[in-house]
Amino acid sequence: MTSPVDPPDGAGTGGPRLRLLAVTACPTGIAHTYMAAEKLVQAAQALGHEMKVETQGSIGAENVLSDNDVIRADGIIVAADKDVDLSRFAGKRVLSVGVAEGIHHPERLIERVRSAPVHQGGGTGGGPGPAASDDGPGGAGGKQRGVGYKALMNGVSYMIPFVVVGGLLIAVSLALGGHAQPDGGLVIPEGSFWKHVNDIGVIGFTLMVPILSGYIAYAIGDRPALVPGMIGGWIANTGALYDSESGAGFIGAIVTGFLAGYLVVWIKKVEVPRFVRPIMPVIVIPVVATSALGLFFIYVIGRPIAWVFEHLTDWLGGLTGTSAALLGVVLGLMIAFDMGGPVNKTAFLFGAGLVSKNPEIMGMCAAAIPVPPLGQGLATLLRRKLFSEQERETGLAALFMGFFGITEGAIPFAAARPARVIPANMVGGAVAGAVAGIAAVTDSVPHGGPIVAVLGAVGGVPMFFVAIAVGTVATALMTVTLMSVGSGTAREGAVANGPTAPTEPAPGAAGEVLSGYLTASTVRQRLLADEKEAAIREMAGLLAATGKVTNADALVATALAREALGTTGLGEEIAIPHAKTDAVSAPVVGFARSAEGVEWGAPDGTRARLIFMIAVPEAAAGDVHLRLLALLARRLMDPSFRERLLAAPDTEAIMRVLGEIQ
Numbered sequence: 197m198t199s200p201v202d203p204p205d206g207a208g209t210g211g212p213r214l215r216l217l218a219v220t221a222c223p224t225g226i227a228h229t230y231m232a233a234e235k236l237v238q239a240a241q242a243l244g245h246e247m248k249v250e251t252q253g254s255i256g257a258e259n260v261l262s263d264n265d266v267i268r269a270d271g272i273i274v275a276a277d278k279d280v281d282l283s284r285f286a287g288k289r290v291l292s293v294g295v296a297e298g299i300h301h302p303e304r305l306i307e308r309v310r311s312a313p314v315h316q317g318g319g320t321g322g323g324p325g326p327a328a329s330d331d332g333p334g335g336a337g338g339k340q341r342g343v344g345y346k347a348l349m350n351g352v353s354y355m356i357p358f359v360v361v362g363g364l365l366i367a368v369s370l371a372l373g374g375h376a377q378p379d380g381g382l383v384i385p386e387g388s389f390w391k392h393v394n395d396i397g398v399i400g401f402t403l404m405v406p407i408l409s410g411y412i413a414y415a416i417g418d419r420p421a422l423v424p425g426m427i428g429g430w431i432a433n434t435g436a437l438y439d440s441e442s443g444a445g446f447i448g449a450i451v452t453g454f455l456a457g458y459l460v461v462w463i464k465k466v467e468v469p470r471f472v473r474p475i476m477p478v479i480v481i482p483v484v485a486t487s488a489l490g491l492f493f494i495y496v497i498g499r500p501i502a503w504v505f506e507h508l509t510d511w512l513g514g515l516t517g518t519s520a521a522l523l524g525v526v527l528g529l530m531i532a533f534d535m536g537g538p539v540n541k542t543a544f545l546f547g548a549g550l551v552s553k554n555p556e557i558m559g560m561c562a563a564a565i566p567v568p569p570l571g572q573g574l575a576t577l578l579r580r581k582l583f584s585e586q587e588r589e590t591g592l593a594a595l596f597m598g599f600f601g602i603t604e605g606a607i608p609f610a611a612a613r614p615a616r617v618i619p620a621n622m623v624g625g626a627v628a629g630a631v632a633g634i635a636a637v638t639d640s641v642p643h644g645g646p647i648v649a650v651l652g653a654v655g656g657v658p659m660f661f662v663a664i665a666v667g668t669v670a671t672a673l674m675t676v677t678l679m680s681v682g683s684g685t686a687r688e689g690a691v692a693n694g695p696t697a698p699t700e701p702a703p704g705a706a707g708e709v710l711s712g713y714l715t716a717s718t719v720r721q722r723l724l725a726d727e728k729e730a731a732i733r734e735m736a737g738l739l740a741a742t743g744k745v746t747n748a749d750a751l752v753a754t755a756l757a758r759e760a761l762g763t764t765g766l767g768e769e770i771a772i773p774h775a776k777t778d779a780v781s782a783p784v785v786g787f788a789r790s791a792e793g794v795e796w797g798a799p800d801g802t803r804a805r806l807i808f809m810i811a812v813p814e815a816a817a818g819d820v821h822l823r824l825l826a827l828l829a830r831r832l833m834d835p836s837f838r839e840r841l842l843a844a845p846d847t848e849a850i851m852r853v854l855g856e857i858q
Contacts, residue, residue: 214245214270216309217261220298221252221276230826231766232275232298234833239302252280271309273298282315290315296799299767316473344454351412351453352611355404359608360593362400367600369394370647401604405433408611409449409456416457417464420477424460424485428452431493438498445536446607448501452493459485520556520633527557528564528629528667532621535568535603535610547639559637559654562601563663564625565644569598569605570664571624571671572617579676581754581777581814587612598668601645613679620674628667635659709854710824713785713810717742719847719854720788723807731794732756732773735809738786744811750779751811765796770832771804772825775811783812785824787854789842806832806841831857 220232233249240247250261261284266272271289274280275298282290291312297305373390375383384391406429413425431437432448444451463481472480530543547561576583576591583591590608597605610617638655639648646664654660709715720738725731732755740748754775758764765771771794786809793803810824831837837856844850 215268216245216247216271217265217269218249218273219280221280228295230829231833232295234830235299235302239306243306273305273309285315288315347412347415350415351408352608354411355408356590356608358400358404358407362397363597363602363605365393365397367597370600405446405449406430409453412453413456417460420481421457421460423482424489425453425456427486428456428489431490438494444501445534446611447534456489521630524560524629524633525626527560528625529622531561531564532568532625535607555638555640556636558639560629560632562639562644562648563628563632563660565601565603566598566664567624567628567667567671568603568621569594570668572606572609574668574672575675578672582679600647601643616678620671623674624667624671627670628663631663631666709857710785713783716847716851718786719850723788723790728794728796735786739784739811742784744782744784745780747779751775751777763797765798765804767798767800767802769802769805771796772808772828776814778814780811780813785810827857
């Protein structure tokens with residue numbers, strides 16, 4: 197957006213008119229991105245300056261700054277809580293602040309940019325890095341999620357395609373190109389078409405761990421951290437480098453990702469001569485960080501991993517004479533713990549080494565191996581609203597991988613929510629291992645999952661499938677339970693206990709705004725509730741009166757879970773609670789006014805008097821949800837619009853004012 201009027205030189209500024217540029221962005225890319233842009237443009241107009249603002253929202257970059265804009269600019273303000281590429285602003289004065297500063301102190305930023313340092317080129321800024329984020333907290337100032345959480349999500353989002361592609365190619369190649377052996381094994385002939393497909397899948401699986409590590413590091417330390425993060429992840433996953441029969445897997449990758457990121461951040465702070473600075477991000481930092489991290493992992497961290505692997509194997513050997521159920525529990529816990537990491541590999545190699553002597557042990561492992569991906573996939577089907585669209589798609593792929601005994605299919609879920617997913621996986625793995633042990637299930641090949649039973653390698657097939665089924669259900673139920681408790685989505689009778697009786701619209705009220713999603717029937721002149729939770733219940737009741745809400749309790753629960761992540765109070769006496777849930781059948785928007793205001797935790801401390809509630813189905817949660825938020829945020833930044841909305845005497849007048857939203 198650009199200031200619509202070019203005032204005379206020096207008008208209202210006490211100095212020459214400036215040509216200013218700005219970039220605004222918040223982690224969610226919704227309301228605060230556009231609020232900051234509006235405030236900066238308004239402040240520039242008032243001070244007599246020219247201002248063009250590029251908004252980097254969830255619907256993409258808009259009003260993009262051109263090379264000519266940058267050449268002509270006297271200064272650039274970057275008000276962002278996420279990664280913004282500053283390399284295009286080399287040689288210009290650049291002021292980087294949080295998005296909240298753009299909302300609350302735009303005039304101060306315009307004054308400060310006059311004396312801002314000249315950007316030397318290279319690198320990014322405006323936040324902790326390009327961390328992946330969904331519709332998370334709505335507050336300002338970048339305090340919604342810690343840098344660690346954003347970095348982890350960044351790594352997971354880049355890793356998921358490698359897990360899915362690698363796992364599915366391996367599974368398909370085994371299913372279509374594998375040949376059953378007399379001992380029940382499955383072999384893909386060397387040099388065949390399907391062997392090449394399998395090899396490609398193995399490459400995808402091999403890359404997923406360094407990708408996870410590299411992009412965690414990138415989110416913390418920017419581009420110079422990418423190489424040490426990826427190489428560190430490769431080292432962590434290659435146990436031969438530190439005398440271990442198994443690499444550290446995805447848990448090791450998370451460790452190396454964070455170590456690489458923060459090591460690069462520390463190196464950047466070291467003062468170096470001016471002539472060295474241009475090569476720091478390209479040569480010096482990557483080389484020093486990669487060497488230091490790699491050697492540290494090999495000589496310091498790797499040795500204990502190898503020692504633990506060796507002693508775990510010895511310990512398991514001492515359990516073979518104990519109860520089969522106990523051994524099954526232990527093996528199941530280990531298989532499900534790190535899904536391809538050293539603990540998992542210890543249990544697997546222990547079972548594989550005894551295939552010819554004691555196939556019951558491999559039978560316990562084989563039953564536990566598919567449980568994590570099958571359990572997580574089932575969880576995405578049982579409680580879809582707890583998972584993002586990407587996670588639901590990954591869940592389907594995990595089900596397919598689980599059938600073929602690819603435990604790594606559950607890694608994206610475990611990496612994103614380790615405290616909830618890993619315990620759930622371990623419970624299911626332990627149950628599956630115990631059932632298989634009690635039933636004396638055998639497996640004559642070093643592999644697991646339903647596929648080995650289909651190919652005839654399993655003895656006691658019915659109980660083998662029972663073990664897998666029971667373990668899968670246990671993991672799925674434990675996962676959704678832990679996620680529900682953690683997110684606050686389970687709340688019984690939330691609407692029924694609140695003041696939800698709908699009021700009739702004023703006689704003669706008509707019309708609709710926001711593409712028909714907000715109508716006179718979803719407007720309430722005076723909100724009865726005096727605190728946030730009750731207000732959300734009352735607004736949900738208002739939307740329920742349209743018939744588009746199939747489950748009011750679930751709508752309230754989702755909206756409250758969203759508030760638990762961060763307030764939707766935007767300041768300026770505005771709140772926009774919103775929910776993406778299958779509890780509504782079609783998008784619907786409600787509006788209510790509160791005379792005294794409701795405490796909503798807004799960053800400027802104001803109580804919410806203008807409250808909009810947006811509810812959209814999961815299937816329509818993309819552009820519809822984001823564009824509604826963007827439209828509202830932009831229009832509500834106009835003080836005169838807010839005043840007219842507060843002063844409107846009845847529903848019909850309110851609808852006329854709301855009709856200005858375009």
